[in-house]
Amino acid sequence: MRAVLTLFVAAFALQACGGGGGVSRSAYAPIQMYATGPINTACMKSDRKARNPRLCGCVQAVANQSLSNSEQRLAVTFFKDPHRAQEIRQSDRPNHERMWRNYKAFAGRAEQLCRGL
Numbered sequence: 001m002r003a004v005l006t007l008f009v010a011a012f013a014l015q016a017c018g019g020g021g022g023v024s025r026s027a028y029a030p031i032q033m034y035a036t037g038p039i040n041t042a043c044m045k046s047d048r049k050a051r052n053p054r055l056c057g058c059v060q061a062v063a064n065q066s067l068s069n070s071e072q073r074l075a076v077t078f079f080k081d082p083h084r085a086q087e088i089r090q091s092d093r094p095n096h097e098r099m100w101r102n103y104k105a106f107a108g109r110a111e112q113l114c115r116g117l
Helices: 002-016 038-045 055-064 068-079 082-090 096-113
Strands: none
Touching: 038 055, 038 068, 038 096, 055 096, 068 096, 082 096
């Protein structure tokens, strides 16, 4: 259950729930907001209430800085098959371990930068 929750937090940037605190957008290198790509497409096709072009584009922009193209393609599979995320998280393969580390960092940064969009 925890892995599924982590997946949804990462994949949908915490439903874009507002609420103060956090890190200002200027605390990081500037990102091109509203980017297009595989994460954006999967986000917009999702059934999440909070999805919108601004949120999904922001999450894609963070993915562009945080994940390689192949990591983005793998992350997209999590939208369709949440169990796949669990498999990658528990895998002992070095490339999966590296991907999961990058994915967690991406999720945290997307939450901070895209909250409230």
